[in-house]
Amino acid sequence: MIDSLLLSQYLIAGIVIGIMYALMAIGITFIYSIMKMINWSMGEFYMMGSYLQYFLVVYFLGANLWFLGIPLSMAVVFVAGMIIQRYLLRPMFVGEMERKDEYATVVTVSLMVFFRNLAVVLAGPNQFAPPDYAGPTHIGPLPVSGNRFVALIGTLVILGLFYLIVKKTWVGKALRGSAQNRVGIQTAGVNVLRVDQIAFGIGVSLAAAAGALLAPIFLVWPENGAIATMKGFEIIVIGGLGSIPGSLLAGLLLGIVESLGSILISPSFRDVYGFILVLGILVVRPTGLFGERQRVA
């Protein structure tokens, strides 16, 4: 018989990690919904965020000002994303290029390889850990790691800001318009290429936020983005490509399934539970929970 307190603890741990997984997935799905391309190098922007946070906290800000590192890391990655989009991805939307998907795949997979190797060259293959963000705390009667608690709150704040930007600002209207009708937004006079650039910057800065928030938990090393990317894509399959509410719900679902699988079956197969969930969703609803069938006109 499993202790109910232990079960609740794992359930909360699943919810916490699920919301953080969702941050990464929302970044991927946000870029897809506007640019209609998959960014295979999302994990490397996560990795950049974690390195930036580590170096900012350890060498510049100090352990007490760790929270300043997160917006700074996001800002640096946002700018880097805008530059990368401008020079490497925009050419696929200019002119009448065929095979856009293949172009985007080649460019973003190349970026993945490049950034991983760049991290090894610049910082070596070692693992780093920034100082803990907070000591152990409680959610209700349940003890929870301070780093995870901070990551949860940080993620919720960032998701709240993301929601406000997308729903309540003029830039958000342009982003939503581009996602809903790319031809319509161009003929309404909006420069869709600039919208793409902003969207790519926002998407990769969400990945950087996840990397910065999770740095003390999952550590900092050149390939730390690989797991986050894998989880991100699992979530997108579960939630439906292009659906932000779907990503949020699927993130929670994946976190809970992994967590409960670990306690009810075995923690050794943690990643397998997520894949079983993905397979189950693909059988029952191939477009994901919130995905829509696309009609090609």
Place this chain on the structure above:
Amino acid sequence: MADSGIKLLETENLTKRFGGLTAIDDLSLSIQEGEIRGIIGPNGSGKTTLMNLISGLYKATSGAIYLDGNRIDQLKPNVRTSKGIIRTFQIPKVFRDMTVLENMLVPALSDSQGDRYKQRVEIVDQAQELLQFVQLSHMENRSAKTLSGGQNQLLQIARGFMIKPLRIYLMDEPFAGVNPQIKSVIMESIKEMNREKGITFIVVSHEMPSIRRLCDTVTVIHEGRCIAEGTLEKVAHVPAVIDAYIGG
């Protein structure tokens, strides 16, 4: 408003090929400022391709397009919009997950609209006035996806009127699949905007009664070429037009 005799839009030997298919073939057109020009032709004759070329969604294989004598065929669609070339589509390109009012505000995001932050209240007022003009004001807070096809067409047309400057309005099959009441609102909107604001219209349509009521001049396109031009009554008796429609 009668046409002014001033050339507003011209196409010069415009050609568009898709592989082996020539959709627009060496087409030269001249539209006068203040005119309501009808473009007619059988299915597949190249009418929508012409709209796509003028609005910038397609690049011409060869030839040129001029607005006010300035060449525009190398410009991106949003830049052409900022120069005053606005268009609608047969299947309305509305933002389905936005409200009707939000849809109207999207053109305010374009570069040509100046400091939108200072003008926010005026922009909303203008949007509401235009919604009243096309009789959609009672739906301004409804999601666009709840609107009928005809109402979406009206919304799309009203959204185009939000863009400043508006020199020439390209309408692709605005009357297709809409009920008579909405058709009449669209007709009146075109006539009033032409009369009061001097906006030039190019209307692509299969609806001959509507074209007859709106347009003094029509251009007949067949296999990408202009085969006749003049009043509807005049072109209806041109043998090439009769052949094109009945397949002679």
